[in-house]
Amino acid sequence: MASLFDNPTTAPLAERRRPHRLADYAGQTHLLGENGVLRRYLAAGRLPSLILWGPPGVGKTTLALLLAEELKRPFFMLSAINAGVKDVRDVIDRAKKQTGTVLFIDEIHRFSKAQQDALLGAVENGTVTLIGATTENPSFEVIPALLSRCQVYTLEALSAETLREIIRRALTEDEVLSKIPVDVIEDHALLALSGGDARKLLGLLELVVQSTPPDANGRVQLTDAAVQQTAQRPIARYDKGGEMHYDVISAFIKSIRGSDPNAALYYLAVMLEGGEDVKFIARRLLILSSEDIGNANPNALLLAQSCFQACTVIGLPESDLILSQTVIYLATSPKSNAAYTAIRAAQAQVRQHGVHPVPVPLRNAPTKLMKSLGYGDAYQYSHNGVGNFAYQEFMPDALSGTRFYDPGDNPLEAKIRERLRGWWQDKYDY
Template identity: 65%
Template sequence: MNSETTPLPERVRPRTLDDVIGQQKLIGPKGALRRAVDAGRLPSMILWGPPGVGKTTLALLLAEAVKRPFVSLSAINAGVKDVREILGKSFGFFPPVVFIDEIHRFNKSQQDALLGAVEKGQITLIGATTENPSFEVNSALLSRCQVYVLEPLSRDELILLVNRALNQDEYLRSRPVRVESYDALLRLSGGDGRKLLNLLELVVTNHVNADELVISDDLVTSVAQQNIARYDKSGEQHYDIISAFIKSMRGSDPNAALYWMARMLQAGEDPVFIARRMLILASEDIGNANPTALIMAQNAMQAVRVIGYPESRIILSQVVVYLATSPKSNASYLAIDEALALAEKTSHLPVPLHLRNAPTKLMKEIGYGQAYQYAHNYEGNFTEQNLMPDELRGHKLYEPGHNAREAEILRNLQKWWGDWYGY
């Protein structure tokens, strides 16, 4: 390969499954994929994992290991026509492995075009996705595929990736390079092996005339800040922009929220990904201060899936402004986290007798369900009965936020539960 035109991740791409760094639970001696290869049977599958952990490489090596033709498509620029062209080709006796990168970006009709071929065994499908396939892949297609979860590369594995590149790549090996610290390389690449190797090559090529290049944290940070678009494929600090987007909505600034969303859309971010983050925020940061926000966000995600981009930008804009300008409360979010922590510590506590189910005569005789106060028989549907384990009587988990809707909840609590909860 030409080192001047071929990126480092491609030059040092593993040539066999034994060369792959990481994912040993899948491709190690007892791994599910290793057993499949040894048996010569490769199932259709979805590889789900974060960026830069080797999904594309793994798909290629699996196809080579079972000696099958390999065809690669990207869901970003492929359509139904491209899928049908592949299905119409002859690949000889063995059906091809069709790899679809970012399969979560295929819409329903594109996924349906694959369904029959997968079902009949005309192709072995390997889809790669960074998104939960249960949300993004049609249930019919998903039911015909095994889902394998790829784990993020560990620190030791990322360091091994750097050292292997320095030792094996002809271009890097010809230069005197010593790594003083790996911290900045690992931090700035965010666990993405591809970005890590691109950044490593960028640092080296920016100092080709050095007698000995010492890779330090300061040097890596300086090079990355000057050339971020060269080692980050999208030219956008992906997770930083998402963080800014969410924090702008949380901070009730519709202008900033629209700006950061526009940055994501310009960089080619999946609109469904944006809508999903808005759906989470509607519950986490708005909650019962404005329950309609959750409905708006849910409808937005459904609409984005139906109409696609670019028209979906209008819906996204409408809902982003709505969420940003809504009153905010994280009371429910804090309450469930506290409840989970409390449940872990108190799982031994019994359910009070009056709250227990009594399906048998014996249970009724020993007091199950007796003295239970049916809320609908009381004014305002409130009773003064303790509904927690006795040891947690009066324990508060939900603290209403400072907004009009939850202020009403607070007034009701003060009216009905003031003595126990101390409001």
């Protein structure tokens, strides 16, 4: 079988420029820099099972191969598009004869539950070290049992600086392009059309250089016009893999939070026309429904959940109607961030001050010893109280009277505040 590092001149530029050494790998310094976590793993001579999550063309496959090469591990690669359970079991059987085998699965999010289940035993007992690559959020696309056995690391879209360095090295080091004199006059179109995808960048660079006639001095002038003429399309107004992806989704969320359905629909249209993943949009609506609406309108979460499920089943183009309905509903709903601020305040308390002892009346008492120590004594069963409420202390002693939840200023949470005040009187100052 040919190695990914075979580099004939007939191969596309992206393959010819695939790094042979980790030192030549571009980007992802948060993982591979001096203090990067993957760098520390390599220094220790070990490699856990990993899920590499990131947009296309940022080097997931190359990184997996280089990690195995660096540690001199046997390497097998499967693509989830065409591999089945039998292929997985065949690799596992071979791995039993080769210690330290790395199994790389590209697009692991496309594996069915049965295919992912087939990996569990081998990953858990160390027969294989799994490296999965995915462009989708692994929390939604990888089964929990497999996810719990892997470390998840996010790969970022390549920066303009990194992309420019890739261009420079391709033009000076590639055995084909280095023989063609090229002047980089402009690179805006090249960077914009690549969208942070190195594979797309190199493919377009090769086409432009080889299809642009040299000037009177025999040199190829790389300009935005030359790139756009070769690509036969204008610079993308929305790039789902680049910086605008984050700008537009930010404006989209803030428009809904700000109760402007018209602006929200505009940014939704920008994303849909730009080819954004509808599940990505629907996930963000799910988060927003709790973060920005919460108990001001509990139905918001239910509709957002239904929207996500419907978009998952239906896909485009019909999902645009479902997203539109949900966006309008969320944007016009009353708003409250009380649930968000409440859990953040509680988490801050735990992180800053640790965990306080549970009050003795609330402790479980499954043994005679625990009962003899008073566990569960003085606990009042709430349903025996008037209105199914019994006034008692639930907080640890050190936090008695501490309030994390402050109901929002909206009709539904005003009723919640009234109920809390009736139950707890002045204990939490509601």
